[in-house]
Amino acid sequence: MDGDSALVLDRRTGPHGEVALRRQGHLLQIIANGCFLMDTSDGRSERLLVDAARDALPGAGGHSLLLGGLGVGFSLAHAAADPAWRSVTVVEREAAIIDWHRAGPLAEVSATALADPRTEILHTDLLTHLRTADRSYDALCLDIDNGPDWTVTEDNDGLYTPQGLALCRARLAPSGVLAVWSARPSPDFEGTLRNSGFQGVRTHEIPVARGVPDVVHLAIRAG
Template identity: 35%
Template sequence: MLPWVKLATATAPDGDTLRLLRRGDEFSIRLDGGNELMNSRLGGSEEALATLALGRLSGRSAPRVLIGGLGMGFTLRAAQAIAPEGAQLVVSELVPDLVGWARTHMAPVFKECLSDPRVEVRPGDVLAEIREAEGTYDAILLDVDNGPDGLTRAGNDALYDERGLRSARRALTGGGVLAVWSAAPDAAFLKRLSACGFEASAHTIRAGRSKRGSRHTIWTAVRPGR
């Protein structure tokens, strides 16, 4: 088996060190302690984050979508594949180096997706983007940390508590969709979504594109209206 080769490192705003590794045509981003955050072979559930949400927006000719976390671009590319020509896809990425990696080391994965005129990448915290918006987005797709049960940043909890969810609801248009990726189910989070005024449901999705791999959870939460 081919060994992993370290291509680059980056420091997140909270001080964590991220490592980009490659083995053949496979890429992995890991914390310095060894925990794998994402892998180029396992993007099925991240793709479903986009397809489940945008599937609820049929009939909108120019949806505006906010994607929290660039990662390896699975969610972005899935959104591009189904979004209409008039869509706007805004990607908020906290670690600027990841954008650089997408254009260089991981170019075989990203290809030309960042050159799409519908795409705008904004370095920064997606929570700030959400709090500054009001009735702006038709969909907000969050693949940040491990989901409501955070792994890398305690500050990510503010996305998933009641205040964060109410901010997301306010940032959405009527009938807009908040979609949240998680490594594990969380019954309390589903109840919290409902308590914050969303019509919410949970979906269990395999990590891989086949019926293999670990199971992840995606919540879709619709703001009533329109």
Template identity: 40%
Template sequence: MIPWEQLDSAAIPGSGERLRLKRRGTEYSIMLGTNELMNSRLSGSEEALASLAVEALRERQRPHLLIGGLGMGFTLRAALAATPPEATITVAELVPAVIAWARGPMAELFDGCLADWRVTLLEGDVLAMIRRPDAAFDAILLDVDNGPEGLSRPDNNALYDPRGLASAKNALRSGGVLAVWSAAPDSSFTHRLQRAGFQVKEARVKAHRGKSGARHVIWLAVKP
């Protein structure tokens, strides 16, 4: 078996943790300690995060999406494939090295999507963009942790607590959707979304596109 090779590591702003980019043949992995945050062979649920959110917006001709977390680009590519030409997509990535990896060793995975005219890639905290007074999105897609808690850094807990959910709701247009990815179910988060005034659906999706195996969770929370 081909051994894993570590290509780079990078500090997470606001955290003592580091991300590690690893490669084995054509397979890539981004690790946080012993936790694998993403793997290039497991893209199904990240793609579903985008496709399910866009499906909820199918009547909108010019949707504006905010994606929290660039990752390996699977959510972004799926969003580009599902949205109309008039859509705009803003991607917020906190870790500068992840952007560099997307344009460097993982460029083949991104397949040129960062050059799409609909895409604006910003280095920074997605929560700060959600809290901007002029924020007006049709969808907010969050895949910055392994679930609705601050795994990559403690400050991310503010995305999922009642105040954070209220900010997300305020940043959405009427009928807009907050979509959150998770490796596992969390009934308490479902209840927090409901208490925040969202209409909530919980989808179980395959981690590996087209194959059996692990399933991940996507919450689709619609602003009435």
């Protein structure tokens, strides 16, 4: 196969539209409703997302982590390789993406993490889990969109509003950390975090080859 051509490995239509897995050269790509979401080219920003949340927590370990979005599995694989996390829960609403990890091409990224007894995959919508879960987490890392200003589907918009952030805050333990990945900085979102009762709001930049840097927005729930 020509390394510049893309081969669709699977395509499915569900309640939130179409999601597809493509292979282009050695890369695997996830496409949602025709929009490029992520691929297996790098993973630096996904790893920083998890590490920035961990480093902002008090204590050296024993933390619980909730990952919003499974994606290509970089965040999960990195978290499961870190003994600081006593549990890693992933919420993913697309059954296809879960399948691609459990019995498909993306297992090359996540197989070791999925076999780890600390790992739990929940097939549900993140907002639903935030509203109904009977547990709290020390850290919540969101990587389900291209950022708060560029959502994959319109119904994701509510996650980044004061109401959605209130659900995030309520699901965090005291001094818990919210980390949000974004394909570009969002000063307005920083203001929304502060106005939603978070403290220590700051942004980490991740340089990329072209264009504006990726970022991780960090915020802390007051104890």
